[in-house]
Amino acid sequence: MEILASAYSVPATRIENDQLRQYMDTSDDWIKERTGIKARHVVTNQKNFDLAYDVAQQLLAKAQVAADQLDFIIVATMSPDYATPAEANRLQAALQADHAFAFNINVACAGFEYALHVADRLMTSPTVHQGIVIGSEVLSRLVDWHDRRTAVLFADGAGGVLINDQGFPVQAVDLKSFGDTEMALVAGEQTNHSPFAEAPSAKPSPFFKMNGRAIYQFAISEVPRSINRALTQAAVAVDDVDWYLLHQANARIVQSVTKKLKANPAKFPINIDEHGNTSAASVPILLAQLAEDGRLQRGQRLVLSGFGGGLSVGSLIVTY
Numbered sequence: 001m002e003i004l005a006s007a008y009s010v011p012a013t014r015i016e017n018d019q020l021r022q023y024m025d026t027s028d029d030w031i032k033e034r035t036g037i038k039a040r041h042v043v044t045n046q047k048n049f050d051l052a053y054d055v056a057q058q059l060l061a062k063a064q065v066a067a068d069q070l071d072f073i074i075v076a077t078m079s080p081d082y083a084t085p086a087e088a089n090r091l092q093a094a095l096q097a098d099h100a101f102a103f104n105i106n107v108a109c110a111g112f113e114y115a116l117h118v119a120d121r122l123m124t125s126p127t128v129h130q131g132i133v134i135g136s137e138v139l140s141r142l143v144d145w146h147d148r149r150t151a152v153l154f155a156d157g158a159g160g161v162l163i164n165d166q167g168f169p170v171q172a173v174d175l176k177s178f179g180d181t182e183m184a185l186v187a188g189e190q191t192n193h194s195p196f197a198e199a200p201s202a203k204p205s206p207f208f209k210m211n212g213r214a215i216y217q218f219a220i221s222e223v224p225r226s227i228n229r230a231l232t233q234a235a236v237a238v239d240d241v242d243w244y245l246l247h248q249a250n251a252r253i254v255q256s257v258t259k260k261l262k263a264n265p266a267k268f269p270i271n272i273d274e275h276g277n278t279s280a281a282s283v284p285i286l287l288a289q290l291a292e293d294g295r296l297q298r299g300q301r302l303v304l305s306g307f308g309g310g311l312s313v314g315s316l317i318v319t320y
Contacts, residue, residue, distance in 0.1 A: 001120050002167025003320055004065070004130070006288040007058035008159035009051045010041040010275065017152070024148040031152045032273075036251025040155035040276030042140040047081045049090050051158035051281075052136035056091050059132055059162040067095040072131035073102040074119055076111030076280035078187070078309060079138045080104060087136060100131060108185070109247050109308025110175075111135055111280030113316050116161075116304070117173050123165035134160030135280035142187045144207040153249075154208065155276030159284030168319035171301075172234035174226045178311040184214040185309040215308070219253045223307050224260040226315040230303065234317045238263050241317070242300035243290065247307055248272035248282040269295070279308065296320055 016039045017028040031037055043051075052075055060067060073095075075088040088102035107114040112135035122128045136158035145151045189204040223246070231238060244267050246254050251272055258268050271286050278285060283304050290296035298320060305315040 001123065001170055001318065002164050003161050003318075004164060005059045005062035005162045006160070006284065006291045007055045007062060008157065008281075008285040008288040009054035009058070010157040010285070011043045011046055011051070012041075013044050014039050014041050020152060023145045024151060026148045026152060034252075035153060036270065036272050037152065037276050038273045041157060043138055043156050046138075048077060048079055048136050048138045049081050049087050051138070051156065052087050052091060052134050052160075053094055055134050055136070055158045055160045056095055056132055059160060060095070063162045065130065065162060067097040068099055070095075070097045070100040070131050071128045072119065072122060073097060073100050074115045074131065074133045075104045076107065076115040076133070076135045077104055077137055078106050078108045078111065078279055079142055107280070107306075107312050107314070108310055109249065109277075109279045109282070110306035110310070110312045110314040112283050113304050113306040113314035114175060114312075116316060117170070117175065117314070119163060120170050128165070130162070130164035132160060132162050134158060135282070135284045136160075137279045137281045139277070139279060142206060142208055147207070149212060150208040150210055153277045155278050157275060157278040157281045157285055159281050159286075159288050161284060161287070171236065171317040171319070172230040172315075174230040174233065174315045176222070176226060176313050178218070178222070181214065181218065181311045184211045184218065184311055186210075187309070215311075216250070216253065218311055219249060219307050220256040220260070222313050223253070223257050223305055226307075226313045227257070227261060227303055227305055230315040230317050236301070236317060240301065241267065241303050243296065244268045244303045244305070245283050245286050245290075246305050248275065248286065249277050249308060280306070282306075
């Protein structure tokens with residue numbers, strides 16, 4: 001799999017920590033100490049599709065690939081504009097990618113890693129050669145902006161890659177689901193408007209509900225295990241990885257994973273300070289930023305690891 005181009009898009013509106021004080025009891029110091037977040041970007045009039053479309057256009061331009069040369073479009077998201085049609089299908093129409101099939105995938109914060117693995121497997125078909133994988137989220141509409149347990153964390157953005165079936169093979173894949181912990185992170189609960197439905201005992205809420213302690217313990221234990229399984233599978237040493245691109249859920253989680261792997265902290269870039277938690281978009285945004293500023297070089301070995309809702313974890317070892 002060869003990554004031909006990477007790109008990202010975030011809303012122009014930037015919200016600093018102190019601006020949240022008008023909605024909840026919090027402070028800049030409180031948020032930074034617990035999460036590492038200083039600011040986040042949120043939409044005002046944009047939708048999920050708009051962010052994903054911006055990324056898709058950038059990818060085509062950077063890779064100098066025509067839309068009708070795409071074989072697939074995959075969008076990883078837990079915050080779609082509609083249940084159907086999928087953002088991916090809308091992109092296929094807007095880009096005029098007439099030969100591409102398209103679909104969304106929802107594995108929450110591990111969505112990009114799962115989608116990238118699916119894309120890589122699709123390209124083993126003799127008729128599928130290249131396509132786009134995007135993580136795109138508008139989490140600000142799933143947040144109760146008066147609940148500081150969640151409102152200080154989540155943000156909006158999109159990132160993605162255009163890949164083909166050339167280059168180096170994916171060296172390792174580790175995917176694992178923990179359905180017995182499903183309720184540790186919940187969002188988007190639906191209301192049944194059917195006239196035949198019984199009235200619920202409690203009013204359904206679309207907003208995030210999170211057991212922060214459980215999520216933290218899950219991340220600092222299962223993410224190192226997942227990465228170590230991938231490293232073992234690929235027969236790659238911890239120090240032989242050039243960059244570890246982890247889901248940007250919390251700076252302390254990244255630091256804990258670094259310590260457990262006994263790895264060089266300089267290999268774990270962090271952008272949560274400026275972008276918050278953008279779920280499936282966080283790893284591709286980070287990847288695109290590293291490529292943009294020149295830190296990411298061709299031939300470097302990357303570990304991509306996403307984790308969160310489901311609960312799920314996914315780690316891939318790829319060559320840029």
